[in-house]
Amino acid sequence: MYVKICGLREPEHVTAAVEVGADAVGFVLTRSPRRITPALARELAAAVPPHVLTVAVFAGESTEEVRAVTAEAGVRAVQLHGDHPHADFVALKDLGVTLVRAGAAAGDLRCGAYDEDLLIVDAPRPGSGEPWDWAAVRGRPEGRWMLAGGLDPSNVAGAVAAARPWGVDVSSGVEVAPGVKDSGLIRDFVAAARGTAAG
Numbered sequence: 045m046y047v048k049i050c051g052l053r054e055p056e057h058v059t060a061a062v063e064v065g066a067d068a069v070g071f072v073l074t075r076s077p078r079r080i081t082p083a084l085a086r087e088l089a090a091a092v093p094p095h096v097l098t099v100a101v102f103a104g105e106s107t108e109e110v111r112a113v114t115a116e117a118g119v120r121a122v123q124l125h126g127d128h129p130h131a132d133f134v135a136l137k138d139l140g141v142t143l144v145r146a147g148a149a150a151g152d153l154r155c156g157a158y159d160e161d162l163l164i165v166d167a168p169r170p171g172s173g174e175p176w177d178w179a180a181v182r183g184r185p186e187g188r189w190m191l192a193g194g195l196d197p198s199n200v201a202g203a204v205a206a207a208r209p210w211g212v213d214v215s216s217g218v219e220v221a222p223g224v225k226d227s228g229l230i231r232d233f234v235a236a237a238r239g240t241a242a243g
């Protein structure tokens with residue numbers, strides 16, 4: 045089970061995510077209580093070992109802005125929310141980073157349909173922490189896709205059983221307040237997602 049922890053802002057939480065075995069860590073570079081500067085993202089990404097993917101999260105910015113900010117942040121993947129056309133993903137191919145397409149369950153659910161490398165199937169309002177009907181997508185997405193939206197340590201195992209994703213992505217569910225992560229919740233989430241939780 046691939047696990048991405050998103051919206052990280054503090055070195056201690058990046059370290060916690062890496063230590064408990066997260067596969068990817070996300071930095072939000074778009075409008076959000078979790079937004080950080082490209083310079084801080086670069087600093088945080090520099091401490092992440094190469095086997096963990098560093099992801100910059102955008103929502104609706106132009107490809108020119110995505111390109112410039114990604115270079116400044118020094119990350120290895122770009123995650124695009126919003127109604128980006130296929131052409132935007134094609135235009136970003138030469139960045140040489142992993143491209144992640146994120147959207148609600150209403151869109152095209154085939155990973156690769158837009159030349160992306162990974163797909164995230166999310167709630168209608170990304171980063172809101174609102175659960176949705178995860179079971180409704182079971183059997184529909186194809187390829188390397190992550191389930192997101194309202195996941196937390198207490199519900200992720202059930203969500204995985206219901207939707208059968210390749211991976212999971214979380215932000216709000218490992219926070220004690222909007223934008224404030226908790227290392228214990230990060231640990232619990234990764235364990236629960238992989239079915240290794242105690243008790």
Ligand SMILES: O=C(O)c1ccccc1N[C@@H]1O[C@H](COP(=O)(O)O)[C@@H](O)[C@H]1O
Nearest residue numbers: 050076170171173192193194214215216
């Ligand atoms: O986390 C944010 O603030 C955010 C803002 C804008 C676009 C995407 C954002 N995060 C993504 O939303 C989901 C997590 O949602 P939740 O908070 O766990 O319900 C995930 O894909 C994040 O990468």
